[in-house]
Amino acid sequence: xxxxxxxxxxxxxxxxxxxxxxxxxxxxxxxxxxxxxxxxxxxxxxxxxxxxxxxxxxxxxxxxxxxxxxxxxxxxxxxxxxxxxxxxxxxxxxxxxxxxxxxxxxxxxxxxxxxxxxxxxxxxxxxxxxxxxxxxxxxxxxxxxxxxxxxxxxxxxxxxxxxxxxxxxxxxxxxxxxxxxxxxxxxxxxxxxxxxxxxxxxxxxxxxxxxxxxxxxxxxxxxxxxxxxxxxxxxxxxxxxxxxxxxxxxxxxxxxxxxxxxxxxxxxxxxxxxxxxxxxxxxxxxxxxxxxxxxxxxxxxxxxxxxxxxxxxxxxxxxxxxxxxxxxxxxxxxxxxxxxxxxxxxxxxxxxxxxxxxxxxxxxxxxxxxxxxxxxxxxxxxxxxxxxxxxxxxxxxxxxxxxxxxxxxxxxxxxxxxxxxxxxxx
Numbered sequence: 001x002x003x004x005x006x007x008x009x010x011x012x013x014x015x016x017x018x019x020x021x022x023x024x025x026x027x028x029x030x031x032x033x034x035x036x037x038x039x040x041x042x043x044x045x046x047x048x049x050x051x052x053x054x055x056x057x058x059x060x061x062x063x064x065x066x067x068x069x070x071x072x073x074x075x076x077x078x079x080x081x082x083x084x085x086x087x088x089x090x091x092x093x094x095x096x097x098x099x100x101x102x103x104x105x106x107x108x109x110x111x112x113x114x115x116x117x118x119x120x121x122x123x124x125x126x127x128x129x130x131x132x133x134x135x136x137x138x139x140x141x142x143x144x145x146x147x148x149x150x151x152x153x154x155x156x157x158x159x160x161x162x163x164x165x166x167x168x169x170x171x172x173x174x175x176x177x178x179x180x181x182x183x184x185x186x187x188x189x190x191x192x193x194x195x196x197x198x199x200x201x202x203x204x205x206x207x208x209x210x211x212x213x214x215x216x217x218x219x220x221x222x223x224x225x226x227x228x229x230x231x232x233x234x235x236x237x238x239x240x241x242x243x244x245x246x247x248x249x250x251x252x253x254x255x256x257x258x259x260x261x262x263x264x265x266x267x268x269x270x271x272x273x274x275x276x277x278x279x280x281x282x283x284x285x286x287x288x289x290x291x292x293x294x295x296x297x298x299x300x301x302x303x304x305x306x307x308x309x310x311x312x313x314x315x316x317x318x319x320x321x322x323x324x325x326x327x328x329x330x331x332x333x334x335x336x337x338x339x340x341x342x343x344x345x346x347x348x349x350x351x352x353x354x355x356x357x358x359x360x361x362x363x364x365x366x367x368x369x370x371x372x373x374x375x376x377x378x379x380x381x382x383x384x385x386x387x388x389x390x391x392x393x394x395x396x397x398x399x400x401x402x403x404x405x406x407x408x409x410x411x412x413x414x415x416x417x418x419x420x421x422x423x424x425x426x
Contacts, residue, residue: 032063036326037091039069040313041077053343057333064326078103085109085318092321093331098312099206099394101145102136102387110144111317116328117143123336128353132307135381136388137314145314146335147352149344151277152375153207153309154295155185155200156366161269162188165195171296172368178303182215185299186240188272189249198271199249201262202241204397204404206382207309208275211298213237214306221383226425229418238403238414245404252404263287277311278372279348281365294366297375310379312352350376392424 047070054066069091071077078100084090085107096104104110117126129147137145157171167188174180189199202208210220218234219227228234244250251271253262263283266274269292274280284293300306315335317327333339340351344359350372351359360369386392399420403413 033065034063034323034326035065035067036093036323036330037067037069038093038330039071039077039081039091040095041071041074043072049347050343052345053334053339056342057330061329064329066330082107085320088320090318090320092318092323092327094316094318095148096137096145096314096316098135098314098382099387100390101314101316102139102384103390104316105136105139105144106388106390109319111319111321111324113143113146113317113328113331117146117332121328121332123332123338124353128337128355130352130354130377130379132378132380133310133312133352133376135312136384136386137316137381139384139388145316146331147312147381148315148335149313149340149349150352150376151279151311151349152372152379153211153275153277153311154297154371154375156266156274156276156280156293156295158266158269158272158274158292159294160289160292161192161197161272164269165192165197165272167191167272170294172294172371174303175296175305175368175371178305180296180299181303182299182301185215185273189244192272193247193249197269198251198265199244200273200275201251201253201256201266201271202275203253203262204401206386206393206397207311209238209241209397209400210383211275211309212241214308215298215300216240217301221385224385226385226418226421229414229421235414238400239410242403242406242410242413246406252401254401255405277348278350278360282348290365295368295371297371305374305378308375308379310376310381312381352376389424392421395420395424 047068057066071080074097078097081090081094114126116122117124124146126143133147133150134143137143137147155171169184171180171188174184192199213220213228213234216233216237218237219231220234221227222231228238241250245252251262251265256262256265262274265271267283267288284290297305297308315331317324317331321327335353337353337355340353340356341359344351344356351357357373360372382393396417399413399417402408403410408416
């Protein structure tokens, strides 16, 4: 899914051979030069974004070679990594998605990073990152993974589509005036539908669904318990989503045909809003009139800003690595300010580290690009309680899709969702 791929940070493939199992080769066994193996997911195009970082790293660290072992499909990446960890053939350093990080922390396969991050060799101290973005990578006060970069979930809006639907108010201006409410947003969606367009396009993932629940003033998790199926405001949000999907006010990007996908519909002014991250800039540049589009956070009940969802991935060190010092050198430079400035320039992600904001603001697009940073600074990665349970987020999303598509009655769907979460929680 492009939403997932857009938050990647990657390096170019190094040519130095690696030693095989149990992480990289032992220092001093290859003419003084060692190889740090690392892995991530992504297409060949995605991986090119990291070439400059790799070149720069090799110049500054001639004794360390980086070898990337990538997997093209996100869905296949984590199962392969778990198999490698079991057989002790996993890379020294690896990406972990925000929906899987809790599983890896629970499995005890990651190196605790607190002391290293706070130490003299660190280029990325713990306080350099916004606490909410650690998500499931932090447990019991300990850090097991560092966010590579982020993609805050915002609402892109199409000024032309809104104008065509007779909407005269600007969502971003309403937000600045603290008048961007859920009521205003739903009214705009109704007007768009009445004009023969879709109101909003969402991907079926926690970022959109939980942002809508927050926008109604509801709760997803409370006191370690999943309350989205019992909290009245959360239920109101979910019922609104279900009704909207079924009457086509909302479209699920996951099930739109490739020939008429979400980007195509948005570029053709067939929808007013499209929930996504900074990665959407690339699609707009390829086929849209840039001035037609801007961004706004998800609305709130009162118009006051609220925490939004932030997609993230994490860089972690294999607990079995034979190169702990070199692995950390790579990790801390990759996620540090200079590393993020180098590898995110021209990309579609938002830095996770403080002090690299110019990557987002320097070209002045979209007009309210600061919103990406505001949502990052106050937002949240997926709830630690949820990512701690293997497969729970995916199971919730899969079940909600049956509700969105009307295959399961709403009330029955909520009952089944509560049972599903309870069974997974054990």
